[in-house]
Amino acid sequence: MPLKFHRLWLPLLLFVCHLLADVPQCFHFTWVGAYENHSNIIAETCNSRVGDFNDIPCEEPLVVTPDDTVPDVKALWQNATEDRENFLCQMSPGRSCVKYSYIFKGGIQNITYMCANVNNSNGCYRQTHATGMVVEACVCTSQVGLIPCNGGSNSQISGATGLALCLLGLYQWLNK
Ligand SMILES: *[C@@H]1O[C@H](CO)[C@@H](O)[C@H](O)[C@H]1NC(C)=O
Ligand SMILES: *[C@@H]1O[C@H](CO)[C@@H](O)[C@H](O)[C@H]1NC(C)=O
Ligand SMILES: *[C@@H]1O[C@H](CO)[C@@H](O)[C@H](O)[C@H]1NC(C)=O
Numbered sequence: 194m195p196l197k198f199h200r201l202w203l204p205l206l207l208f209v210c211h212l213l214a215d216v217p218q219c220f221h222f223t224w225v226g227a228y229e230n231h232s233n234i235i236a237e238t239c240n241s242r243v244g245d246f247n248d249i250p251c252e253e254p255l256v257v258t259p260d261d262t263v264p265d266v267k268a269l270w271q272n273a274t275e276d277r278e279n280f281l282c283q284m285s286p287g288r289s290c291v292k293y294s295y296i297f298k299g300g301i302q303n304i305t306y307m308c309a310n311v312n313n314s315n316g317c318y319r320q321t322h323a324t325g326m327v328v329e330a331c332v333c334t335s336q337v338g339l340i341p342c343n344g345g346s347n348s349q350i351s352g353a354t355g356l357a358l359c360l361l362g363l364y365q366w367l368n369k
């Protein structure tokens with residue numbers, strides 16, 4: 194690769210990465226878990242499921258998945274035809290991405306993804322109730338242009354690494 198290419202493209206790459214990096218996002222929906230009659234889900238609301246004033250997290254839209262498996266958020270993020278904005282919120286300053294999972298005997302019952310103001314720093318917190326129900330809350334900070342951090346693994350990518358990955362990805366793409 195001649196040096197000239199780098200001189201020409203690097204500012205553009207930086208610019209594109211900056212654009213992509215503009216607004217970090219979080220996933221934002223509730224996967225209701227195993228659900229009896231999938232065609233019924235459109236009639237459901239958070240209010241009908243958990244009521245108005247309580248501590249159980251719930252975020253519309255409510256989502257069911259084929260075979261009631263945990264949502265494939267990577268596919269959701271990568272699927273351009275999906276109406277993705279419906280399932281995303283903007284991680285504005287002061288907010289974090291949060292993922293609440295209700296886990297019973299190792300099985301995930303439901304998951305709520307959201308943007309929220311939380312006092313906790315990044316990481317996962319578990320609470321076990323007397324019934325054996327475990328509630329796990331994972332807090333994280335999304336990076337611009339990357340898949341929202343509350344999608345899955347709890348690994349943290351620093352901002353610098355995020356930018357580097359973005360540059361690398363674009364660079365490889367341009368050199369295809
Ligand atoms: C599922 O829900 C739909 C919509 O509410 C209803 O029309 C249908 O009869 C239900 N099917 C079963 C098997 O309960
Ligand atoms: C998630 O599962 C827990 C335990 O079964 C339940 O109490 C809660 O209402 C569920 N949340 C939603 C949004 O359905
Ligand atoms: C993308 O989303 C659309 C609309 O939900 C769906 O019909 C399609 O199968 C999805 N494509 C992939 C590759 O998941």
Ligand SMILES: *[C@@H]1O[C@H](CO)[C@@H](O)[C@H](O)[C@H]1NC(C)=O
Pocket residue numbers: 312
């Ligand atoms: C978060 O911190 C603020 C200010 O320190 C405090 O007023 C608030 O009660 C805290 N909220 C929770 C849920 O701990």
